[in-house]
Each structure stands twice: as C-alpha cells, then as structure tokens.
Amino acid sequence: MYTDMFKAFSEQTEKTLAPYVKFNKLVAKNVETLTELQLNAVRTYSEMGLAQVKAASSVTDVTSLTSYSSQQLAAMTKLSQQMMDDSAKLQSVAKEFKDDLEQLTSENLKAATPA
Numbered sequence: 001m002y003t004d005m006f007k008a009f010s011e012q013t014e015k016t017l018a019p020y021v022k023f024n025k026l027v028a029k030n031v032e033t034l035t036e037l038q039l040n041a042v043r044t045y046s047e048m049g050l051a052q053v054k055a056a057s058s059v060t061d062v063t064s065l066t067s068y069s070s071q072q073l074a075a076m077t078k079l080s081q082q083m084m085d086d087s088a089k090l091q092s093v094a095k096e097f098k099d100d101l102e103q104l105t106s107e108n109l110k111a112a113t114p115a
Contacts, residue, residue, distance in 0.1 A: 019108045026104060030097045037093065041086050048079060 052075055059068050 019104070022104055023101075026097070026100050030093065033093050034090075037086070037089055041082075044082055045079075048075065048082070051075070 052072075055068055055071055059065050
C-alpha cells in the first residue's frame with residue numbers, strides 16, 4: 001500500500017517538476033555557450049592587444065614607425081571585424097535561446113490546457 005502511494009507521489013512530483021528541469025537545462029546550456037563565447041573573445045582580444053604592444057615596442061626609427069602605423073590600420077580593421085563577428089554570434093545565441101524558450105513555453109501551455 002505504502003509502496004504504491006510513494007510511487008504515485010514520486011511520479012506526480014517528477015511530472016510536476018519536468019518543466020523546471022527542462023528550463024534549467026536550457027539555461028545551463030545557454031550559460032555554457034555564452035561563457036565559451038566570452039572566453040574566446042577575451043583570448044582573441046588579448047592576443048590582438050599583446051601583438052600591438054609587441055609591435056609598438058619594436059619601433060626604433062622612422063622606418064619602423066611608418067611600418068607600425070600601417071599595421072595599426074590593419075589591426076583596427078581586424079578588431080572591427082572581430083567585434084562584428086562576436087556581435088553576430090551573441091545575437092545568434094540570444095535568438096536560439098529565445099526560440100527554445102518559446103517552444104518550451106508552448107509545450108507547457110499545451111500540456112497544462114485541458115483538451
């Protein structure tokens with residue numbers, strides 16, 4: 001008797017908490033993706049910054065200064081492109097999260113609404 005009661009309670013609790021579990025998994029996946037994106041961005045920007053510091057420290061005369069100046073334009077172009085790429089990735093992650101959240105909400109509403 002108690003076994004059936006505990007089994008029914010367990011199943012009911014599992015069914016009740018299922019949407020929360022799905023939501024938590026969705027949030028965890030999104031946080032993981034955002035963290036990876038941020039770590040890659042920090043790594044890339046750090047490498048670019050260090051390359052510029054090294055290039056600036058190698059300036060010793062007018063010739064190397066003109067070379068450094070021309071490299072600055074290329075570095076700024078690369079930085080701008082990297083920032084646009086990172087922005088596009090972030091928008092993509094946000095859209096995917098929104099779509100997944102809307103799908104989860106829709107599924108839960110269908111399950112909760114009597115037929």
